[in-house]
Amino acid sequence: QPNAPRQVGWLLKVDSNGCEIENCVVGIDDIESSQLLKVYPNPATDRLMIELPESNESNKVYINSITGESIAVVDVPLGATQVEVNTANFAVGVYLARINNQTRKFIIVN
Numbered sequence: 001q002p003n004a005p006r007q008v009g010w011l012l013k014v015d016s017n018g019c020e021i022e023n024c025v026v027g028i029d030d031i032e033s034s035q036l037l038k039v040y041p042n043p044a045t046d047r048l049m050i051e052l053p054e055s056n057e058s059n060k061v062y063i064n065s066i067t068g069e070s071i072a073v074v075d076v077p078l079g080a081t082q083v084e085v086n087t088a089n090f091a092v093g094v095y096l097a098r099i100n101n102q103t104r105k106f107i108i109v110n
Helices: none
Strands: 038-040 047-051 059-065 070-076 082-086 093-099 102-108
Touching: 038 102, 047 093, 059 082, 070 082
Parallel strands: none
Antiparallel strands: 038 047, 047 082, 059 070, 059 093, 093 102
16 A cells, blocks of 8 residues: 555564564563663663673673674673663664573664
């Protein structure tokens, strides 16, 4: 139909293992308040801030595409409670940030 809106993309809800979850409502702010890992702004363009649970050990934040491809590994300095990730070179899409057993979804837009 000539006046129909154009579909510009789809969002796919996945669990922490990257498996599709059927029949769900997808939203950017579907984070449980009990989780300590936070990402913002979401959606992001050229930078992403990741707030971390307090820890006495250094860690790494693993960034993966929604398909599971490793995009970046960010070193977290000892005692840091947040890190900034340069996302300027990330393709538009849905990504997962993971540290220890916590995972957060974020979206990169133009």
